[in-house]
Amino acid sequence: MGISAFNTILYIGLNYTKATNALLINSFVPIIILILSLFILKIKIQIIQFLGILLSTFGVIFLILRGDFSTLQTLDLNQGDIIVLTSSFTWALYSVLVKFRPKELNNFVFFTTIVYIGLFWLSIIYILMGYSFEKDVYLIKNHYEVFIYIALFPSVISYYLWHKGIQEIGANRTGQFTHLMPIFGSILAFIFLDEKLSFYHIIGAIFIGFGIYISLFRKAKR
Numbered sequence: 703m704g705i706s707a708f709n710t711i712l713y714i715g716l717n718y719t720k721a722t723n724a725l726l727i728n729s730f731v732p733i734i735i736l737i738l739s740l741f742i743l744k745i746k747i748q749i750i751q752f753l754g755i756l757l758s759t760f761g762v763i764f765l766i767l768r769g770d771f772s773t774l775q776t777l778d779l780n781q782g783d784i785i786v787l788t789s790s791f792t793w794a795l796y797s798v799l800v801k802f803r804p805k806e807l808n809n810f811v812f813f814t815t816i817v818y819i820g821l822f823w824l825s826i827i828y829i830l831m832g833y834s835f836e837k838d839v840y841l842i843k844n845h846y847e848v849f850i851y852i853a854l855f856p857s858v859i860s861y862y863l864w865h866k867g868i869q870e871i872g873a874n875r876t877g878q879f880t881h882l883m884p885i886f887g888s889i890l891a892f893i894f895l896d897e898k899l900s901f902y903h904i905i906g907a908i909f910i911g912f913g914i915y916i917s918l919f920r921k922a923k924r
Contacts, residue, residue, distance in 0.1 A: 703796040704861070705820025710827060711789035718782025725884070727786045729762040734794035735877035742798050745874055754917020758881040761909025765884045769902035797873040800865060809865050813858075875918055881910050 716724055732755050739745040803812055842849050867876040885907050891897040 703792050703799070705816050706823040706827070708789050708793045708796065710824070711785060711792060715782045715785030715789060719780055719786060723783050724786045725766045726763060727783060728790050729759055729766070729881065731790050731794050731880050732874075732877040733759065734791060735797055736874050738794055738798045739872070739874040743801060743873075745872070748917075751874075751917040754913040754915070755878055756913070757916070758878060758910045758913030761906045761911075761913060762881050762884055764909060765888070765902060765906030768900070769905065794877070797864075797868060797877060800868050801873060809862060809869065813862050813865060871918075878914055878917060881914065885910060 712724070736747055736752070736755060740747055807815070864876065867879070885903075888897075888899060888903050892899050
């Protein structure tokens with residue numbers, strides 16, 4: 703679900719819907735994780751925790767829509783949105799079920815194991831979809847730096863740290879940190895792509911930060 707299904711389903715869905723739609727749908731991943739944790743792990747939802755997630759979700763939506771909620775009226779929902787929603791549910795379920803991993807496996811061994819299992823299923827999909835290995839080798843050769851970045855940071859490091867986070871604080875609390883991704887994306891776009899930081903970035907960041915604080919850190923402080 704994590705290595706094979708999530709990314710594959712998401713990339714398929716993005717062929718049929720807009721990036722804005724996908725970002726809005728993925729912003730509900732922490733809420734899905736919270737609900738699945740309630741039913742699967744029997745973890746009770748604290749009111750302050752749920753309120754914090756709602757606030758941070760609002761912050762993400764505010765940031766994605768650039769503070770203009772009238773944009774919601776122009777969103778065109780289609781089959782791609784259902785596919786993206788399926789990928790979000792898959793990732794949320796995967797994050798919750800990681801709790802049941804064998805205790806004797808450390809994070810690195812566990813991650814290596816699921817990568818090999820995921821590679822097996824991805825290889826079957828790759829062959830069935832009729833891709834050419836020769837053409838892909840040529841593509842990688844001409845854009846190797848891009849593939850190295852994708853393989854190292856979003857694929858290896860991020861997955862490893864995600865598992866580490868779930869081990870330390872649980873899936874329901876780890877999931878909420880996904881709301882920081884739009885903020886990091888805006889900052890990186892400002893640094894590397896010369897994009898401007900606007901007022902709606904600040905407002906969205908405030909809601910996201912405050913939501914995470916009251917649902918996670920205030921509870922930890924108590």
